[in-house]
Amino acid sequence: MVPGDAPCSAELIHGRLSSGDGRSCRNERRRLSSALRAVSGEKKKEAGGESQRPRALHATSSSRGTLPSYSQPLTPHREAWSVSSCKPGNGVASLRDDSLDTYWQSDGAQPHLVNIQFQKKVQLQLVVLYVDFKLDESYMPSKISIRAGDGFHNLKEIKTVDLLKPVGWVHISLSGTDPRETFIHTFMLQIAVLANHLNGRDTHVRQIKIYGPRP
Template sequence: MSAENPDGAEIVTNPDLSEMREMSKKAAWSVSSCKPGNGVHLLRDDNVETYWQSDGVQPHLVNIQFQRKVKLQLLALYVDFKHDESYTPSKISIRVGNGFRDLKEIKSVELVEPTGWTYISLCPSESREVFVQTFMLQLAVLSNHQNGRDTHIRQVKVYGPYPNPVPLQEFQFNSLEFTMYSNLR
């Protein structure tokens, strides 16, 4: 897999997914179009042999909407140039916002004959933040390899940080009984 990053988009190689949680199950998914039998559900079936296939003019869109604002760190795509050739995305745009009306592009990525999982950091390049907060994430396929018209994407996953189980507050133990149990051994 190779990728060029004209806009500073970060392709992550071998991310530590154990420190992130998969957020896709908490979202409502939709696509701009699909061929009969190759719908949006195939993006989430955990089978890299199946694929969503668009049907229509570009850009082809995958919309991921959450009920509440979430923190996202990583977008993972499974695409296969060896099998899909001209159906493989070559230029994608990643947009975030509160809904369809206020989406803003945060990353633009060019993929060169990708095969397998491609991990794209969603962290803003100009910021020190390690995640982006949003209600909606949109993946837009702007062009395909060999000027292909329709797109095949085999899987999409979105990862975010685990929530902090302990709220950030200082406990003040004043009595002898409380101080005995204030530390873990």
């Protein structure tokens, strides 16, 4: 392992508010609100007793180049982050360093996993990923699965997402199949990379942020 590199399993604390001026913060809040309203509208249309299986979404990117700014960190609890594998120098810390130039790189068989465990049950509403097809090509995920549960023993898939060559931030709502459910309660969240573009083996993800509902 390269000296100074974070191991593939490391405990990190999510708590610092992303910096940015007031205008960018307001603009990002409006973009987030619009995205969540759109998801809510889709769910209202689909409500009617149809299948409860996880829904496949097609995600596209937004806000390329700068970190998104929100009014406050929405998951202020202590979290333990780990990944299923990593290349030396490209470990779990690269997902949390607020840099778009670094990335987690897996080093093993698919699926590639990012695990986030909480000390107590929390409410989660949104997962935000930064990916870059132009830079990462065959290393970029093409399909991911979002899973939640009390621990590794009972994780349940809640959503699958297709990534169509995005460059930038990808917002993934965690709301349930019931349009009244705008968040999930969980002790653990897992993000699984099921496939890469161009049949790539290992994967690159540059940043991951998670948010809960506003008080």
